[in-house]
Amino acid sequence: MKRIFTSIIFYPVLFLFVLLSYFSHYQSYAEENFKGYVVCIDPGHQGKENTNLEPIGPGSSQTKPSVSSGTRGKLAGTEDAVNLDVGLRLREILTQKGVTVIMTRVTPDVNVPNSERASIANRCKADLCIRLHCDAGAEHNCFTLYPALIKNWTDDIYDKSLKAAGIVQKAYSTYTNIPDKGLIPRSDLSGFNWSDVPVILPEMLHMQNPEDDQKASAPEFRQKMAEGLAIGVFEYLKTASHQKNKS
Ligand SMILES: [Zn+2]
Numbered sequence: 001m002k003r004i005f006t007s008i009i010f011y012p013v014l015f016l017f018v019l020l021s022y023f024s025h026y027q028s029y030a031e032e033n034f035k036g037y038v039v040c041i042d043p044g045h046q047g048k049e050n051t052n053l054e055p056i057g058p059g060s061s062q063t064k065p066s067v068s069s070g071t072r073g074k075l076a077g078t079e080d081a082v083n084l085d086v087g088l089r090l091r092e093i094l095t096q097k098g099v100t101v102i103m104t105r106v107t108p109d110v111n112v113p114n115s116e117r118a119s120i121a122n123r124c125k126a127d128l129c130i131r132l133h134c135d136a137g138a139e140h141n142c143f144t145l146y147p148a149l150i151k152n153w154t155d156d157i158y159d160k161s162l163k164a165a166g167i168v169q170k171a172y173s174t175y176t177n178i179p180d181k182g183l184i185p186r187s188d189l190s191g192f193n194w195s196d197v198p199v200i201l202p203e204m205l206h207m208q209n210p211e212d213d214q215k216a217s218a219p220e221f222r223q224k225m226a227e228g229l230a231i232g233v234f235e236y237l238k239t240a241s242h243q244k245n246k247s
Helices: 002-030 079-096 114-123 158-176 210-216 219-238
Strands: 038-043 050-055 063-067 100-103 128-135 142-147 180-186 199-206
Touching: 038 079, 038 114, 050 114, 063 114, 079 100, 079 128, 079 219, 114 128, 128 219, 142 158, 158 180, 158 199, 158 219, 199 210, 199 219, 210 219
Parallel strands: 038 100, 038 128, 128 199, 142 180
Antiparallel strands: 050 063, 142 199
């Protein structure tokens, strides 16, 4: 009798339960709405570098080129193009879930200094600014830069930036299967020091690593990169301290 119960009743009921819980989970994800949230996407670099110097932060005497040239891969091409393609794909995914997305650029033919990119995110009061980059070198990993704690520059955005960096880095690394090198604070980036909103900079892969170069050249993998970032961004936006009063 016990064996009959197990085979005829228990397993079908278990199967039904698993099926139902799967669909209810899927349903809740599909219906998640991020209306009211603003994300600024900054695809790093541009078609042509801008070597005009700009202060690395408000009132600073230390300067840096406004936009550096970025790196390139043998197969994937220029970094600025990869960053832009992934950025546009990320915009599509976020927009579909109701997020308002502001891009700092949508073509290579622009001249937008890094300080101005921070201002764009500030003006739209972004919940998060995500600056997309690929690193030079042959390492095989990914990591995320976040603003170092600097009084009067980043102290107001430090906690949230660090939190976002941790969440996005983990989600991206797990989803793309690119080894996780963790988080690195930076005190010298104008795009961080001019920012009044939480800001992070994922270095998504290394363009002189043959495997990463190959991957970065494939549209399917660029989509995967965008999806990995999106999972992290959604997770960050969902965290309790970032819940907005939605009317
Ligand atoms: Zn870069």
